[in-house]
Amino acid sequence: MLNERNPIPVSEAVKRVTGFYKKGETEYIPLTNAHQRILADDLKADHDVPPFDRSPYDGYALRSADTTEVTEHNPKILEVVGHIGAGSVHHEHVANNQVVRIMTGAPIPDGADAVIMLEDTTTFEQDGRTYVTVRKSLQHQQNISFQGEDVGEGSVLVNKGTVINPGIVALLATFGYAQVPVTKKPVIGVIATGSELLEVDQPLEQGKIRNSNAYMIMAQLERAGAIPKYYGQLPDDLSESLEKISEVMKEVDFVVTTGGVSVGDYDLLPEIYHQIGAEVLFNKVAMRPGSVTTVAAIDDRLLYGLSGNPSACYVGFELFVRPIIDHYLAKETIGMQQEQAILAADFSKANPFDRFVRGRYQVKNGQLVAEPTGKDKSNMVHSLAKANCFIQLPGGTEGYKKGDQVTIHLLGE
Numbered sequence: 001m002l003n004e005r006n007p008i009p010v011s012e013a014v015k016r017v018t019g020f021y022k023k024g025e026t027e028y029i030p031l032t033n034a035h036q037r038i039l040a041d042d043l044k045a046d047h048d049v050p051p052f053d054r055s056p057y058d059g060y061a062l063r064s065a066d067t068t069e070v071t072e073h074n075p076k077i078l079e080v081v082g083h084i085g086a087g088s089v090h091h092e093h094v095a096n097n098q099v100v101r102i103m104t105g106a107p108i109p110d111g112a113d114a115v116i117m118l119e120d121t122t123t124f125e126q127d128g129r130t131y132v133t134v135r136k137s138l139q140h141q142q143n144i145s146f147q148g149e150d151v152g153e154g155s156v157l158v159n160k161g162t163v164i165n166p167g168i169v170a171l172l173a174t175f176g177y178a179q180v181p182v183t184k185k186p187v188i189g190v191i192a193t194g195s196e197l198l199e200v201d202q203p204l205e206q207g208k209i210r211n212s213n214a215y216m217i218m219a220q221l222e223r224a225g226a227i228p229k230y231y232g233q234l235p236d237d238l239s240e241s242l243e244k245i246s247e248v249m250k251e252v253d254f255v256v257t258t259g260g261v262s263v264g265d266y267d268l269l270p271e272i273y274h275q276i277g278a279e280v281l282f283n284k285v286a287m288r289p290g291s292v293t294t295v296a297a298i299d300d301r302l303l304y305g306l307s308g309n310p311s312a313c314y315v316g317f318e319l320f321v322r323p324i325i326d327h328y329l330a331k332e333t334i335g336m337q338q339e340q341a342i343l344a345a346d347f348s349k350a351n352p353f354d355r356f357v358r359g360r361y362q363v364k365n366g367q368l369v370a371e372p373t374g375k376d377k378s379n380m381v382h383s384l385a386k387a388n389c390f391i392q393l394p395g396g397t398e399g400y401k402k403g404d405q406v407t408i409h410l411l412g413e
């Protein structure tokens with residue numbers, strides 16, 4: 001256990017955490033559940049798309065050589081010898097001066113090399129036979145959707161580690177993935193600590209507040225792609241907390257607690273880490289909010305001690321829990337995406353530590369602009385609601401001015 005609290009830079013804290021990453025196993029899940037999961041194998045085309053030459057129009061498949069010289073004023077009559085919709089095949093060879101009535105998506109019959117659109121023809125019957133008048137000349141291979149023009153067999157379409165979006169779902173279906181290989185989600189235990197906490201359905205009492213952090217963390221876990229497992233809230237009682245946390249550690253991949261990590265008389269987490277023999281990786285980070293964020297490890301399992309203050313808890317989660325989930329899921333990108341933005345309002349508070357201000361970014365005139373979403377104290381909860389990014393304001397300055405360029409970390413709504 002560390003007795004003294006030495007603030008370390010955020011980057012160093014992230015590095016210490018990612019040193020403990022594990023990768024989840026691959027599991028196979030039904031395609032209907034695959035949206036937003038992480039692809040565990042490269043998605044490779046095992047056949048051409050389309051798998052055969054097909055018609056992109058409703059019209060007639062014909063031999064282009066039969067239409068040389070044909071114009072609006074010099075139409076030509078051809079005989080209709082077949083009729084196919086998408087899903088059907090015309091098995092006979094199309095000979096000179098013959099056409100096959102064809103619908104969008106149907107395979108081009110053997111012998112035909114072009115398709116004329118229905119609008120450029122008229123049909124008539126004579127002596128029990130069907131004919132079509134064509135009023136346009138067609139080039140060899142005109143109006144054909146070629147085998148493999150969308151996707152060629154053998155190409156890698158999506159790399160493993162990619163978040164599955166609706167477009168990827170379409171590709172998975174195209175290539176017959178009824179079961180999709182995805183990375184297993186980590187199961188993360190959530191415990192709230194504090195004798196002041198009421199559950200959400202309890203009425204307010206003097207000196208007490210409702211536990212918002214546990215529910216916030218569970219939503220953050222889901223957003224990050226993990227499975228939250230809620231173990232309820234603990235009063236500030238050492239032996240009860242010790243027992244519960246030791247038990248939970250055995251059941252899940254990681255544990256996140258909130259509250260009790262600072263230096264108060266009832267901040268029990270430091271003593272709990274000591275008694276269960278956990279190695280404290282850090283207990284002070286040079287940032288605001290969340291400076292008290294603590295991470296400890298037992299063997300290969302991490303125990304996150306997030307602050308009790310809601311905004312500090314939120315920021316500590318996104319900076320230090322999210323990367324470990326991204327690693328576990330073997331995502332292509334780890335942690336929050338960063339962008340440059342223009343600060344939309346003055347931020348006058350000076351601070352020796354880096355600040356991660358809850359902000360909202362939007363695009364204005366082609367430029368990312370970010371604005372704080374409310375009061376920036378770590379014990380506040382209201383400013384979290386509208387936040388879609390953190391505005392990073394490096395420490396050691398007298399504050400920032402509207403118009404300054406800043407780095408923002410996207411929360412990925």
Ligand SMILES: Nc1nc2c(c(=O)[nH]1)N[C@H]1C(S)=C(S)[C@@H](COP(=O)(O)OP(=O)(O)OC[C@H]3O[C@@H](n4cnc5c(N)ncnc54)[C@H](O)[C@@H]3O)O[C@H]1N2
Pocket residue numbers: 192193194196197209210211212213214258259260261262263264267289290291292306307308309310312378379
């Ligand atoms: N003497 C010092 N005091 C404090 C320091 C310090 O360095 N020296 N650090 C301050 C900072 S910074 C923070 S952040 C907080 C961290 O507190 P803890 O992580 O120990 O959390 P608690 O003491 O349990 O609670 C703090 C605050 O948050 C409320 N809380 C707790 N749990 C929840 C919950 N689940 N949902 C909603 N709100 C919760 C709790 O009632 C307290 O108001 O310490 C400062 N103090």
Ligand code: MOO
Pocket residue numbers: 287288289290291292293307309311312378379
């Ligand atoms: O950890 Mo505290 O949030 O720096 O305010």
Ligand SMILES: [Mg+2]
Pocket residue numbers: 259260261262263264266267308
């Ligand atoms: Mg405390």
